[in-house]
Amino acid sequence: xxxxxxxEKNASAPEKKTLTLKSMINNEEFVVDEHVALQSVTIKNMVxxxxxxxxxxxxxxxxxxxxxxxxYCKNHANPSASEDDLKKADAGxxxxxxxxxxxxxxxxxxxxxxxxxxxxxxxxxxxIKDLPHQDVREIFGVENDYTPEEEAAVRAEHDxxxxxxx
Amino acid sequence: MAASTSxxxxxxxxxxxxxxxxxSLHLIKQMNAGKARNGNIKCRKFQSTACSNRKKKSCVPSxxxxxxxxxxxxxxxxxxxNSAQYVCWQWYSMIHNPCFIYEHLRRSTTSGFFIQHGxxxxxxxFAELGKTNATVTEVSFPFPIEVLxxxxxxxxxxxxxxxxxxxLFRDRKNMTIRVANPxxxxxxxxxxxxxxxxxxYSFSLAWARSTREYKVVFTYGSNLxxxxxxxxxxxxxxxxxxxLINNSTKFPNSFRKLFRYCPLSEGGFLYWAxxxxxxxxxxxxxxxxxxxxxxxxVLCGGGYTSVHCLIRGKSLSCMVQFLGSPGxxxxxxxDLCDPMSGEWKKLYRIEWDFNQRRSRxxxxxLLSQPAVKTAFAPIAWVNNGEVVLFCVSCSRxxxxxxxxxxxxxxxxxxxxxxxxxxxxxxxAYSLVWLTPSSLITRGRGxx
Numbered sequence: 030x031x032x033x034x035x036x037e038k039n040a041s042a043p044e045k046k047t048l049t050l051k052s053m054i055n056n057e058e059f060v061v062d063e064h065v066a067l068q069s070v071t072i073k074n075m076v077x078x079x080x081x082x083x084x085x086x087x088x089x090x091x092x093x094x095x096x097x098x099x100x101y102c103k104n105h106a107n108p109s110a111s112e113d114d115l116k117k118a119d120a121g122x123x124x125x126x127x128x129x130x131x132x133x134x135x136x137x138x139x140x141x142x143x144x145x146x147x148x149x150x151x152x153x154x155x156x157i158k159d160l161p162h163q164d165v166r167e168i169f170g171v172e173n174d175y176t177p178e179e180e181a182a183v184r185a186e187h188d189x190x191x192x193x194x195x
Numbered sequence: 196m197a198a199s200t201s202x203x204x205x206x207x208x209x210x211x212x213x214x215x216x217x218x219s220l221h222l223i224k225q226m227n228a229g230k231a232r233n234g235n236i237k238c239r240k241f242q243s244t245a246c247s248n249r250k251k252k253s254c255v256p257s258x259x260x261x262x263x264x265x266x267x268x269x270x271x272x273x274x275x276x277n278s279a280q281y282v283c284w285q286w287y288s289m290i291h292n293p294c295f296i297y298e299h300l301r302r303s304t305t306s307g308f309f310i311q312h313g314x315x316x317x318x319x320x321f322a323e324l325g326k327t328n329a330t331v332t333e334v335s336f337p338f339p340i341e342v343l344x345x346x347x348x349x350x351x352x353x354x355x356x357x358x359x360x361x362x363l364f365r366d367r368k369n370m371t372i373r374v375a376n377p378x379x380x381x382x383x384x385x386x387x388x389x390x391x392x393x394x395x396y397s398f399s400l401a402w403a404r405s406t407r408e409y410k411v412v413f414t415y416g417s418n419l420x421x422x423x424x425x426x427x428x429x430x431x432x433x434x435x436x437x438x439l440i441n442n443s444t445k446f447p448n449s450f451r452k453l454f455r456y457c458p459l460s461e462g463g464f465l466y467w468a469x470x471x472x473x474x475x476x477x478x479x480x481x482x483x484x485x486x487x488x489x490x491x492x493v494l495c496g497g498g499y500t501s502v503h504c505l506i507r508g509k510s511l512s513c514m515v516q517f518l519g520s521p522g523x524x525x526x527x528x529x530d531l532c533d534p535m536s537g538e539w540k541k542l543y544r545i546e547w548d549f550n551q552r553r554s555r556x557x558x559x560x561l562l563s564q565p566a567v568k569t570a571f572a573p574i575a576w577v578n579n580g581e582v583v584l585f586c587v588s589c590s591r592x593x594x595x596x597x598x599x600x601x602x603x604x605x606x607x608x609x610x611x612x613x614x615x616x617x618x619x620x621x622x623a624y625s626l627v628w629l630t631p632s633s634l635i636t637r638g639r640g641x642x
Contacts, residue, residue, distance in 0.1 A: 154269035189337040192383040
């Protein structure tokens, strides 16, 4: 089923094909060139298997975040961009507060865009690196589920442990 | 659908907008298919068992596990150990998972270098390099040590008290050799050596790639005439005793001089490469096979003033120094492409023009002595092979850090006059240990 429309596409697409991505959170729509959107493996799989309609709904991702994702994809779809340019552009995209970064990393994971997932994870790691673990808990919405005994046991690992040879 | 910014997407709410239902479901399916293909995620099974005893709410944070993995694997080992593991149980078990530790090691780059002074107070230190400065901190050990080698955050050492007691050859058999990870504070004793009467020797630590075991290699000259040498090896956490590597006899005598020097260790290979010896010898620690090939000192056809071999990133690198017209010094940096065939590639030329005002500022007091320019000795490559550290070997002075990509140069710290009694090696903390992580287990059944 995938091969027949493939030929058709090649024949009838000297002009740029576009896709519309729609955020299901605030119904914002983005029209993007197909080759830009196809950097998302998730979208590519949909298009390849002919499941994409005219408008591709994107659940759980807000328009604000989707705009960042599309900016990333546009930069990386440009064949004339140098590695340094891309690095600078990526740094600009992830120069956001931690909560935006968390939404962005979720979006990158959902849309399966490896490069964006990597730069965003790295940026989050850099941002939380120097924070006390209590703050990290708050940011990630994680509950402290250590029992006092467990926490004591983990802290005890900070004493030297000696092992002999077998 | 949840609009909250940190809403969970691990189980996206069933699509409520009816028109989009089909496509949304498809997207979710695609997402899951994408996950299954991703080879990096190996910890899921481990995780789910770790969480199974817990109440659902406390073990399902807002981020899916694979994203937590992606983020944590990018944190430095000391942050993971000293802070991140206290966040929650899920993070603790992920950080202690062998797959995670391996992936973390694979990504990590040597962020600084390990120093041990050869004179009192002998304190082992770690100098971590930033962009324009360095932070030097003491490295924790349970007793005084003398560092012999490092590998993947592990440190091979002998107890200092042994050496300070009786430094006679015959007493060396009493020395206690140990391996420690100073971050996670674990130390293991290496089985005692049974060899006696050796003349020169070196210890090194390396990793056998496929089994992921660490081996200590002991090279020694068996008599005073330097004619014979032997190599012994012990696999940590597994072997009870040292065993001889038998194929070392195939080398001609000229190589034997090389074995008097301590090898460098990286990526499962040991490298004997010293100054302008025309050959480099490597040992594949896993197969215990030796390889030999020419060093760049031969390839560049002479004219150099000195040659230094160091580990750069994940391979052996050789720096050949030349003096140009007065005040100009340059280094050619060669990288070894393949540790078995010995193919070298010239990557950079570092050029220092001491006539320039800018470099005079950086090197300040260092340039007063005429001999100094030839005494610049590279001692380690750090920060993913981007920064090379130098010391000036004939005078007391600071370390010099030079970034080969940006040309940025700065000085920090100081070393004493006698630089040859120092131990310097590129280093980064890791979570690596020899035996599988002894995880604290949650004893209570499904409360």
